[in-house]
Amino acid sequence: xxALCFQVERGWGNWSSEVGNPPVNWQYHSNTHPGSNGSGSxxxxxxxxxxxxxVVQLTDYLDGNAPEAESTxxxxxxEGCPSCVRYKNVVEHGPELLRxxxxxxxxxxxxxxxxxxxxxxxxxxxxxxxxxxxxxAMTVVGIAILLTAVAWSPTVFPGAxxxxxxxxxxxxxxxxxxxxxxxxxxxxxxxxxxxxADLDEGLWANTLLYDYSPLSRRYDQRARGRQAGLFDR
Amino acid sequence: MxxxxxxxxxxxxxxxxxxxxxxxRLQLGELSDSEVVQASLDGDPRAFDDLVRRYDQRLLNFVYxxxxxxxxxxxxxxxxxxRVYRHLHRFDQSKKxxxxxxTIASNLAKNELxxxxxxxxVLFQTLKKNxxxxxxxxxxxxxxxxxxxxxxxxxxxxxxxxxVEQLPEHHRIVFVLREMEGKTxxxxxxxxxxxxxxxxxxxNRARNNFAHIIAPLID
Numbered sequence: 309x310x311a312l313c314f315q316v317e318r319g320w321g322n323w324s325s326e327v328g329n330p331p332v333n334w335q336y337h338s339n340t341h342p343g344s345n346g347s348g349s350x351x352x353x354x355x356x357x358x359x360x361x362x363v364v365q366l367t368d369y370l371d372g373n374a375p376e377a378e379s380t381x382x383x384x385x386x387e388g389c390p391s392c393v394r395y396k397n398v399v400e401h402g403p404e405l406l407r408x409x410x411x412x413x414x415x416x417x418x419x420x421x422x423x424x425x426x427x428x429x430x431x432x433x434x435x436x437x438x439x440x441x442x443x444x445a446m447t448v449v450g451i452a453i454l455l456t457a458v459a460w461s462p463t464v465f466p467g468a469x470x471x472x473x474x475x476x477x478x479x480x481x482x483x484x485x486x487x488x489x490x491x492x493x494x495x496x497x498x499x500x501x502x503x504x505a506d507l508d509e510g511l512w513a514n515t516l517l518y519d520y521s522p523l524s525r526r527y528d529q530r531a532r533g534r535q536a537g538l539f540d541r
Numbered sequence: 542m543x544x545x546x547x548x549x550x551x552x553x554x555x556x557x558x559x560x561x562x563x564x565x566r567l568q569l570g571e572l573s574d575s576e577v578v579q580a581s582l583d584g585d586p587r588a589f590d591d592l593v594r595r596y597d598q599r600l601l602n603f604v605y606x607x608x609x610x611x612x613x614x615x616x617x618x619x620x621x622x623x624r625v626y627r628h629l630h631r632f633d634q635s636k637k638x639x640x641x642x643x644t645i646a647s648n649l650a651k652n653e654l655x656x657x658x659x660x661x662x663v664l665f666q667t668l669k670k671n672x673x674x675x676x677x678x679x680x681x682x683x684x685x686x687x688x689x690x691x692x693x694x695x696x697x698x699x700x701x702x703x704x705v706e707q708l709p710e711h712h713r714i715v716f717v718l719r720e721m722e723g724k725t726x727x728x729x730x731x732x733x734x735x736x737x738x739x740x741x742x743x744x745n746r747a748r749n750n751f752a753h754i755i756a757p758l759i760d
Contacts, residue, residue, distance in 0.1 A: 367745040371719075373726070398752040398759050403720035405701050405755065412605045414597055415615055422593065425623050 357385040362392050366399060574638035582629060589629075593622055596639075599722065600646050606717045607650040608657075609706045617653060621646045637728070644732045647714055654710050697758055704754035708747050715740055716747035 357365075362385055368374040369382045386393050569577055569591040577595075581588035600621055605614040624645050625632075632641055708716060714733060718724040724732070729740045 363749060364745065367741060367748060371726070395752060398756045399748050401759055402701070402704075402748075402751050402755045405697070405759070406606075406705065406720060409698055409701060411598060411602045412611045412614065414601060418597065418615060418619070419593065422619050422622055425619065426589070426626050429623060429627055 357381045359385075359389065359392055362386075362389075363395070366396060370396075370400065575634055578629065578632065578634065578638055589626060592625070592638075596642055597622070600642065603643065603717055603722055604646055604650050606705055606721055607647070607714055608653050609702070613653060617646065617649045620649055636731075640728050640731045643718070643722070643724070643728075644734075647718075647732050650714070651710070700758055701755055704751050707754060708750055712743050712747035712750065715743040716751065719744055 362382055365374060365378055365382060369379055374382065386396065569580065569588060572580070574592070574595070577588050577591050581592065597618060600618045601614055604617045604621075605611055608614060608617070621642065625642055632638065705713060705717070711733075715729055718729045718732060719726075726737055726740050726744075729735075729744075730737050733740065735743070
């Protein structure tokens with residue numbers, strides 16, 4: 309049967325004499341009945357309900373949710389089973405004891421603190437309402453969409469124009485040195501007779517790349533005149 | 542005697558307020574929860590105060606019995622009200638307000654228990670707090686009682702509280718909601734997010750465990 313049974317060892321007695329030494333020891337026993345000190349004499353006798361059934365169904369019974377037939381069976385069982393009666397009393401009175409404990413009191417500053425926090429919630433709401441007018445967010449989203457579209461355009465639009473350039477074919481690698489050597493020509497002008505004439509040909513034609521400034525020329529003239537004593541200091 | 546009555550009256554006035562504000566509060570006091578919620582949504586600043594007044598003590602009791610820490614319980618109740626205030630416009634008014642607010646408090650309490658189990662420092666602080674409570678002087682007790690009565694009373698109180706704390710977390714929440722708050726099975730199912738069968742079986746086991754623990758204390 310494996311019923312949950314309550315083995316009464318010393319009865320309930322006076323509480324003060326039982327401190328630290330529980331009067332009742334509830335244990336699981338097999339084939340015994342709660343009210344019989346483990347003898348199992350009246351097991352299953354009240355109606356067709358045993359103690360383990362009662363333990364399972366007691367919650368519904370106490371809360372008034374048990375069907376009528378079940379309630380009747382429980383009541384019949386309780387009539388003949390003192391241990392189950394005791395169990396029922398404990399289940400009923402235990403929470404009463406709990407309810408009789410003093411409720412924890414709120415701190416004095418509970419409501420002021422709460423008000424302060426709620427004030428901050430209001431503040432956040434006002435701030436967020438001002439900052440989130442909708443326009444900046446929409447702008448950011450728009451820019452993001454635009455950038456995404458640009459980034460994905462080659463994939464998304466496969467028909468985009470492709471320019472194919474003809475391949476440059478050369479016979480040999482150019483043999484000139486990377487640094488053009490000075491060949492006596494004034495700076496800023498290129499000799500058309502240089503070694504690289506084939507490369508430079510026509511490239512710089514009629515293009516003034518550098519010219520001496522008239523001012524420097526004038527200084528040059530003044531220096532010469534001064535040397536000749538033409539100008540005063 | 543007269544002084545005590547005056548003190549009582551002052552306390553009452555402090556709670557209810559005076560003049561127009563008092564009248565307004567008394568009017569709000571006659572409304573149902575959902576009507577007060579609607580008033581708060583319509584912009585009545587006193588309506589939310591009224592909701593706080595209705596639920597602060599009940600929630601503190603529930604959270605305290607669930608997590609076993611008074612100070613932290615107050616913080617969690619505050620957090621519950623802040624969340625309610627923040628999301629009141631989202632509350633489905635076809636449902637019970639009490640179920641909604643208890644669900645928020647219950648979730649916060651569950652998170653607290655979960656965090657506490659991960660943080661040994663918090664556990665130590667809780668143990669220390671309990672130790673302090675055990676060694677507190679007896680001045681708050683009624684001096685008419687004999688010392689053994691005082692001892693008995695204190696022992697009984699601490700045993701009952703311990704019995705609740707010894708219940709597994711998911712059993713404890715169901716047990717407190719049913720036995721302390723008087724919630725129906727359906728409400729408990731809504732608050733805890735379980736089905737009715739689970740609520741029943743958890744409640745049954747919790748009652749059974751609780752009875753086992755406190756049986757020696759009940760005459």
